[in-house]
Amino acid sequence: MRILHTADWHLGKIVNEFSMIEDQRYYLHQLIDTIKEMNVDVIIMAGDLYDRSLPPKEAVSLADEILTRMITELKVPVLAIAGNHDSNERLEFGSRLFTENQLYMEGTIKPTIRKVQIEQTNFYLVPFGDPIYIREVYQNPDIRTMEDVARYQVASIKKDMNPDECNILIGHSYVISGTADSVEASDSERPLSIGTAEYIPVEVFEDFDYVALGHLHKPQKVKKESIRYSGSILKYSKSECRHKKQVTLVDIDKNHLEITPLYIQPKRDxxxxxxxxxxxxxxxxxxxxxxxxxxxxxxxxxxxxxxxxxxxxxxxxxxxxxxxxxxxxxxxxxxxxxxxxxxxxxxxxxxxxxxxxxxxxxxxxxxxxxxxxxxxx
Ligand SMILES: [Mn+2]
Structure with a gap:
């Protein structure tokens, strides 16, 4: 199976008073044109579709334009989750109806984590949520930190996960290997939680065949090749000038993993x-x-x-x-x-x-x- 892993589109983002919308439109159309002949089976958007919880109308129409092209023209299913910049409820809008057209938008946190099976691969869609809110949804007062949230969610997925199948988790979180400097952050990421630690140890995710992450804007792996951030589609702060932005092609089956970065020329660097x-x-x-x-x-x-x-x-x-x-x-x-x-x-x-x-x-x-x-x- 061939997956296109993307994240952090941040549609409607304004950088130093410059609207990025035309750059985003250009990039995403180029991306669709580029992958047309590549036999991609699934497209992942691992959170932060929008830059703000109340996105400007141009950002909403761009999302509509791009997702429609992916679904109707490429005929590729899209799996998307809410990131910390998105509004969980707004991203959930129409979700049940869109499912019929293979647009799987998971906005809100629900008691049971959504599983989507495409061909023989299982995708677990885990949208971002605040621990205080998630504690209520799961009715579990012991959940305090982002790590507690992740451990709880992974444990609940594993209850009926078949380890002989190919299992992929899609999440939006700050995953580290040991210490925080094991991964590289950028200035355009907003902290995931105020007052509690936002980091999740990478070991929590070790039983998945691939973990498609969003949040950190630099493309990078966390400890293993199979746990990675595709990074944001464009540079969104001065701290990202040296990044080599990419989306990630992932060829995967149970016993095989191949990672290929795909570079799209932006309208303006x-x-x-x-x-x-x-x-x-x-x-x-x-x-x-x-x-x-x-x-x-x-x-x-x-x-x-x-x-x-x-x-x-x-x-x-x-x-x-x-x-x-x-x-x-x-x-x-x-x-x-x-x-x-x-x-x-x-x-x-x-x-x-x-x-x-x-x-x-x-x-x-x-x-x-x-x-x-x-x-x-
Ligand atoms: Mn982001």
Missing amino acids: MRTLRGAFDDLMKGTSNDYLFFELEDSGIIMDSMNRLRHRYPNAMGLEYVNHLEKQFTSLTHTQADLKKYSLPDLFKEFYSEHTNSLLDEQDDTIIYDAFSAAERNSK
């Missing part, structure tokens, strides 16, 4: 560009860019000027400039005119807090001043 301002101003690109300026002085209105050459510039920082920016600067009246308001604010901020604005705050300040300037005209 996300990357960092380091250099001197004047040199950077000679280039141009439509990619999503985070600039690392090597200049020793603050460049006036640098972000605005870079955006003429790089319309999708997302952030900017001075990498060689930390010390100098902390030193107290005083300006004469005439001097002040040479600096933009955002730059003066940054200076003020550094002086008073002895730290630099991060790139996200930088964008907020920049946009606030631009808006104020527009309004005063």
